[in-house]
Amino acid sequence: MKRLAFATCAALAVGFVACDPSSPAIAASGSTAPHCRAPEYRQFDFWLGDWDTYRVNKPGQPSVARNRVTSILGGCVLFEVYERNDGYTGESFTTYDATRKLWHQSWVTNEGELLVAEGTQQGKRIVLTGASRDAKGESLLKVSWEPQADGVREIAEESRDGGKTWTPSFDILFRPHSG
Template sequence: MHTTMQAKLVAGAIVAMSLAADAADTVAGPCDSNEHRQFDFWMGDWNVYTPGGKLAGVNSISREYGGCVLHERYSTERGYAGESLNAYDAGRKVWHQTWVDTDGTLLLLEGGLRRENMVLEGQVVGPKGEVTKHRITWTPNADGTVRQHWETSEKQGAWTTAFDGTYKRK
């Protein structure tokens, strides 16, 4: 009888732990909102191609820090590399990106979803005080690719393409 009681207690404990685990799975985390998932179309391992079809580089974007950050790691065969941290700021209702690279660039961008496109903008002040504005637009395409169109604008105000790439999943 003692063994039967122990078996019932163990079985009860297993059921209780299972229910607690199920309940934990349904509790929303701090970064589980729809807004935090707006940039998920960019996640994955990619080959990035120029408009002419040449491989520009490879990129890996993963969700980290409890799902609150998209971490990008980009590199080329020429030795250029960079990475960004991307996060949704729920208080200000804006997406933020911090980009750093092997050229010493620090680029801070902010923005958000415009229709289906993620559009982030910022500016860099050069060593002589010159200001360059940056606007990067990521567009998810119906075929599963993503277009990244990076534009810059200097004092004159006209936007020019700095980079135009198509992300294709590896």
């Protein structure tokens, strides 16, 4: 998997609206669904927005992708649309599963990739782990999102030995879209 993520709001045919539950756009569209008002459903709201994506290990380089994360389905789901400058595109749906007390994400791409990951909030971070297969076999991907003063940082690590050892996969920073 080259990229994992999730998103939230109103990203239908009319375009994207960065959402927070108190915004006029959300209030006008019916507000947060009653069963998704618990604080746990708001843990990942720091990721909502229209973002430019930068590689942390290449400071000063231009954005490599645009990422729009919106809140949909009455504030119960984050919907992400990730569009890299080289044509790679992915979308994710992320939701809090109150019955199991964890976050669930499904990520798919225009290269036929699928990653299903789950996890929890750990301090200020959301950390999800999932298995995927590629030409090299099965691997685990552990991804974390953490709010930063200038955006949101997403770090991924990969394991090819069932989680015994981890190697860096990617480290990116989402900053508000400038456009």
